[in-house]
Amino acid sequence: MTNARRVLIHQDRDTLAGSLAARFITKVVDLLDQQAEVNVVLTGGTVGAAVLSAINASPARDSIDWSRVVIWWGDERWLPRGDAERNDTQSRAALLDHVNLRPENIHWLPAPDDGISLDEAAALYAAELAAAAPEGSDFPRFDVTFLGVGPDGHVASLFPESAGVRVTDATVVAVRNSPKPPPERLSFTLPVINSSDRVWLALAGSDKASALGLALAGASTLEVPAAGVEGRLRTVFFVDRDAAAEVPADLIAVEY
Numbered sequence: 001m002t003n004a005r006r007v008l009i010h011q012d013r014d015t016l017a018g019s020l021a022a023r024f025i026t027k028v029v030d031l032l033d034q035q036a037e038v039n040v041v042l043t044g045g046t047v048g049a050a051v052l053s054a055i056n057a058s059p060a061r062d063s064i065d066w067s068r069v070v071i072w073w074g075d076e077r078w079l080p081r082g083d084a085e086r087n088d089t090q091s092r093a094a095l096l097d098h099v100n101l102r103p104e105n106i107h108w109l110p111a112p113d114d115g116i117s118l119d120e121a122a123a124l125y126a127a128e129l130a131a132a133a134p135e136g137s138d139f140p141r142f143d144v145t146f147l148g149v150g151p152d153g154h155v156a157s158l159f160p161e162s163a164g165v166r167v168t169d170a171t172v173v174a175v176r177n178s179p180k181p182p183p184e185r186l187s188f189t190l191p192v193i194n195s196s197d198r199v200w201l202a203l204a205g206s207d208k209a210s211a212l213g214l215a216l217a218g219a220s221t222l223e224v225p226a227a228g229v230e231g232r233l234r235t236v237f238f239v240d241r242d243a244a245a246e247v248p249a250d251l252i253a254v255e256y
């Protein structure tokens with residue numbers, strides 16, 4: 001199988017979330033048979049949280065040895081710890097608080113209540129990535145990266161026509177003036193996202209159809225950041241029927 005982008009179309013958001021949850025559990029169990037730990041990058045957003053809830057609800061959830069799973073986030077909203085709109089708060093409620101993760105394996109992004117500036121926070125998380133990196137790299141080898149996609153085609157907190165989309169010489173960027181609230185955020189850059197062995201994008205709803213269609217039809221990364229996403233081994237779009245309305249027919253791998 002090549003690393004061509006694949007689109008898997010599901011009936012609706014819940015089916016999509018269940019299918020992605022099942023794939024995640026199977027993949028992590030397989031990987032943990034072959035390696036000591038698995039590095040996973042989580043996303044925020046509605047579908048991201050739905051996928052984590054589906055993993056939590058799965059009867060197969062505990063077939064994963066969660067003590068060997070290492071958690072990162074691809075982006076975070078610059079809000080106080082515990083704020084309901086923070087991505088990590090939503091990830092905790094959906095899954096992380098319910099499984100046996102080791103606290104040292106959860107790499108929270110900083111928050112304003114840490115008493116540091118947004119730029120310092122970006123530098124701090126970059127240093128955390130570097131500390132976990134193999135020799136010669138600035139970040140760990142990520143096994144699975146989840147991404148949501150906004151109606152404007154943003155991924156993580158890389159928004160269309162914004163400076164962050166262009167950054168290739170840093171791993172984490174401070175984002176200001178985000179068109180989606182809150183205005184300040186932290187985000188992985190595209191080179192870090194694309195270093196992941198697998199990138200699984202999840203999106204549902206008719207408001208995502210145009211961005212998805214453009215991303216798959218060759219729009220520029222600056223205009224539609226999702227267009228610039230390409231994992232090292234696999235890049236798979238898990239979508240529902242509504243979001244798939246403008247997907248080029250030759251890219252549809254499976255329609256459930």
Ligand SMILES: O=C1O[C@H](COP(=O)(O)O)[C@@H](O)[C@H](O)[C@H]1O
Nearest residue numbers: 043044045046047148149150156
């Ligand atoms: O703000 C964000 O939005 C995107 C997409 O969210 P969705 O609710 O439209 O699925 C998400 O991927 C990103 O992590 C988050 O910070």
